[in-house]
Amino acid sequence: MWLYNANLDFCEEICRVNRLENMADIGSLNGAVYKRKLLSPNRLKGLASFAMAGLTWYNLLPLTLLVGQTVPAIGIAAALFYGIK
Numbered sequence: 001m002w003l004y005n006a007n008l009d010f011c012e013e014i015c016r017v018n019r020l021e022n023m024a025d026i027g028s029l030n031g032a033v034y035k036r037k038l039l040s041p042n043r044l045k046g047l048a049s050f051a052m053a054g055l056t057w058y059n060l061l062p063l064t065l066l067v068g069q070t071v072p073a074i075g076i077a078a079a080l081f082y083g084i085k
Contacts, residue, residue: 049083 039047053076056063063072
């Protein structure tokens with residue numbers, strides 16, 4: 001029983017130390033950890049790529065009639081992969 005209680009005390013102490021270290025780390029950053037840009041240029045390019053893939057999918061029938069089946073499908077796949085990257 002005493003070994004179990006000693007383990008609980010040790011775990012609580014480790015949690016307390018980790019909490020204090022995290023607070024010190026966040027304090028040393030002067031709040032910069034929360035000041036991440038919402039929409040960086042890379043994210044904007046990815047979202048635009050997803051939008052273009054969606055627009056291409058929406059207009060798939062006219063594009064297929066215009067250039068064939070393969071080109072729009074490859075274009076959609078390429079836009080999705082670029083957006084994921």
